[in-house]
Amino acid sequence: MPPKTVPTHMIKKCIVFSQNQVVVHNDDQDIFKLPQWQMLQDHPELSAYQDQIVTIAVAPDYHVNMIDLRQATFDDADYVSAGLRDILMGSADINFEYIAKAWQYALFLRTHQFCGQCGAKMRQVGWEMARHCDVCQHRVYPRVSPCIIVAIRHEDKILLAQGNRHTSTNLYSTLAGFVESGESLEQAVHREVMEEVGVQLKNIEYFDSQPWPFPHSLMMGFVAEYAGGDIKVDGKEILDAQWFHYNALPNIPSKISIAGRLIEHTQKLITGS
Ligand SMILES: [Zn+2]
Structure with a gap:
């Protein structure tokens, strides 16, 4: 979970995935602009995902979170969706490595809801990016x-x-x-x-x-x-x-x-x- 408050001088961004794309601002700039972190808390479309926020990067002056809408679409005229390759080939207002990391986490979470060994529902581990099965103790990490x-x-x-x-x-x-x-x-x-x-x-x-x-x-x-x-x-x-x-x-x-x-x-x- 992210901290409740973040200092105002920080760069605060959120990466929102919808299907296989990234939600970005809908404007005519040459650069892909990702939503501000505050949008995660304020936007009605995202309220159902508040307990699924994943912290991607935290530095003294930087904080990046991720929410994965999975197959749901994001309906807001101020935003559009962009492909990961398009962002990589263009430029974004955050380092692409954060988007890459977030996408790998999102894919991991999508594909590891159930234990591959016994089939039970897995839970998120609180202190590291891992999924754990409480039935058979099988633990899995994002695939590299x-x-x-x-x-x-x-x-x-x-x-x-x-x-x-x-x-x-x-x-x-x-x-x-x-x-x-x-x-x-x-x-x-x-x-x-x-x-x-x-x-x-x-x-x-x-x-x-x-x-x-x-x-x-x-x-x-x-x-x-x-x-x-x-x-x-x-x-x-x-x-x-x-x-x-x-x-x-x-x-x-x-x-x-x-x-x-x-x-x-x-x-x-x-x-x-
Ligand atoms: Zn299991």
Whole structure:
């Protein structure tokens, strides 16, 4: 539960989810503006959710709460709904990481109402984000799915691939895939690359990570050098893969995503800049 009163100098925002979208102010600004925290307490549409407020972030000058309306719509002419990807690609008046965290919590709460072990109703744990079964003591936490993403270079070229979801935009990107049970990150890098494009790697180095709330991935980025093999795409997840000269790249992801930053970093590794 949030504190009863919040100092007036604080930035106070609330993230309201309705279905799979975020409630934002309905105005013509270039920036997505989220509702003020006070709206949670005052708005008649939200009064039924007062006991379901989830605190997302608290800092000395910052307080972000979340309410999930689940499938209900939010009927107020001053507000509209925006997609998470649209907010990520645009800009919002709060840091996107809070929205990403809130969405992962909302999805967790939606999908863990009942115990996966015995089927009893679960309850919210008061002091941590978890659901607990009082019948069999099973406790669950928000799911985080580790994914590796890797930029591969060879001499002055970068290996980029087109996934089956990206044919309409003709987008080429780095390779990525979920880490499997019992696998290290490095093993996952080798396996995914071999499965998707059939090449071997060497000199794998960690780059950076990025939470990716679609729906609950943690992208862990690596750079690597080509070690051998001819490109042979799997034809399922990957439809095409090619070596591109670092200075003549196709349509690639923006630097908002770790894929875009991995490609930029690889260009620098190739040029030594
Ligand atoms: Zn149970």
